[in-house]
Amino acid sequence: MLFGICHLLFVICYLSFLTCYLLFDYYFCFKSNTMSIEVNNISKSYGAQKALDSISFSVKKGEIVGFLGPNGAGKSTLMKILTTYINADSGTASVNGSDVNANPKAVQQSVGYLPEHNPLYLDLYVKEYLAFNADVYKVSKSRIEEVITLTGLTPESHKKIGQLSKGYRQRVGLANALLHNPDVLILDEPTTGLDPNQLVEIRQLIKNVGKDKTVFLSTHIMQEVEAICDRVIIINNGKIVTDKQLDNLMTEKEQVLEVEFDFKVEEQLIAKIPNLVSYKNIHDMTWELVFVAEGDMRPVVFDFANTNGLRTLQLNQKNKNLEAVFREMTKK
Numbered sequence: 001m002l003f004g005i006c007h008l009l010f011v012i013c014y015l016s017f018l019t020c021y022l023l024f025d026y027y028f029c030f031k032s033n034t035m036s037i038e039v040n041n042i043s044k045s046y047g048a049q050k051a052l053d054s055i056s057f058s059v060k061k062g063e064i065v066g067f068l069g070p071n072g073a074g075k076s077t078l079m080k081i082l083t084t085y086i087n088a089d090s091g092t093a094s095v096n097g098s099d100v101n102a103n104p105k106a107v108q109q110s111v112g113y114l115p116e117h118n119p120l121y122l123d124l125y126v127k128e129y130l131a132f133n134a135d136v137y138k139v140s141k142s143r144i145e146e147v148i149t150l151t152g153l154t155p156e157s158h159k160k161i162g163q164l165s166k167g168y169r170q171r172v173g174l175a176n177a178l179l180h181n182p183d184v185l186i187l188d189e190p191t192t193g194l195d196p197n198q199l200v201e202i203r204q205l206i207k208n209v210g211k212d213k214t215v216f217l218s219t220h221i222m223q224e225v226e227a228i229c230d231r232v233i234i235i236n237n238g239k240i241v242t243d244k245q246l247d248n249l250m251t252e253k254e255q256v257l258e259v260e261f262d263f264k265v266e267e268q269l270i271a272k273i274p275n276l277v278s279y280k281n282i283h284d285m286t287w288e289l290v291f292v293a294e295g296d297m298r299p300v301v302f303d304f305a306n307t308n309g310l311r312t313l314q315l316n317q318k319n320k321n322l323e324a325v326f327r328e329m330t331k332k
Contacts, residue, residue, distance in 0.1 A: 035060060036061045036095065036184050037058060037059040037093075042054070052074045053237070053239050064210040064215040065214075065231045066217060066229035069218075069234060079186050082107075083113045096110040096111075110183045113177055113188075114170075114173045115188050126164075130172075131144060139180050151178070153172065170202070178209070183213060184214045184216070187218070191203070191224060230245065255291045257318070259301055259314065260313040261286075261305060261313065272304075277292050286314075289301065
């Protein structure tokens with residue numbers, strides 16, 4: 001009898017252990033299959049300067065993410081960590097399920113990287129340069145023609161890289177990043193030096209490539225982010241200050257009104273306006289009012305003025321675009 005009870009307890013324990021193991025294994029397999037980039041508490045300092053301060057985020061497969069921030073915010077530093085060029089001081093990061101420190105070769109094989117300062121061999125011809133890198137990546141020579149066509153390099157492909165304009169040199173760098181058909185593209189200022197026509201073409205190329213790859217790009221051009229990206233991460237002074245889907249960021253129910261009254265209004269009275277989340281006295285009788293509400297708040301401001309014996313001399317709605325959000329998030 002005792003033996004039977006012990007045997008039953010053993011079976012129950014074994015089955016519980018097996019279930020936990022399978023769930024644990026499934027969770028991590030599922031996570032690694034759905035996340036292309038994972039960053040956990042990454043920090044990096046250059047002497048006394050803290051470039052990255054314990055930042056964390058993850059990027060799903062197939063996402064096109066804009067990584068924004070002012071100069072010196074830490075964007076290029078993080079991109080260099082993700083591409084194994086430099087090591088973080090602390091924290092962990094993985095690309096396509098491979099740890100950037102423990103398995104850098106696997107990371108390099110799955111990433112296409114276009115750095116901010118595109119390093120090219122200026123004395124090589126375009127095809128010669130791409131053939132050299134094709135040998136490094138051990139990819140077929142037919143892929144060279146594919147990426148030349150893909151990046152619009154065909155008219156200039158017979159020239160030396162040193163003879164190309166800055167815009168076409170960027171295309172060579174992008175072609176090289178795509179050469180080994182990586183799962184993840186990390187692009188640091190990919191459209192630097194392109195003219196307006198080239199901008200449209202390269203943006204469309206990145207968007208098309210992003211249909212079956214993960215794209216993580218840094219840029220200072222807000223229109224570029226609005227045209228290409230699904231999601232925006234903004235970093236300032238080494239910390240993430242916002243991380244949202246672009247649609248959510250641009251359609252938040254926040255309204256900014258600038259109103260000028262005919263008399264000076266005390267702050268205590270302004271604070272009583274319904275749905276007001278913040279306010280600022282710009283000059284004498286002029287206020288900037290920020291609301292979070294479904295409906296148009298201008299009639300509410302008119303009613304407030306009426307009730308308090310005031311007249312509105314001016315009332316302007318300030319549309320909040322990505323550039324305005326960026327400025328607000330990166331104020332020092």
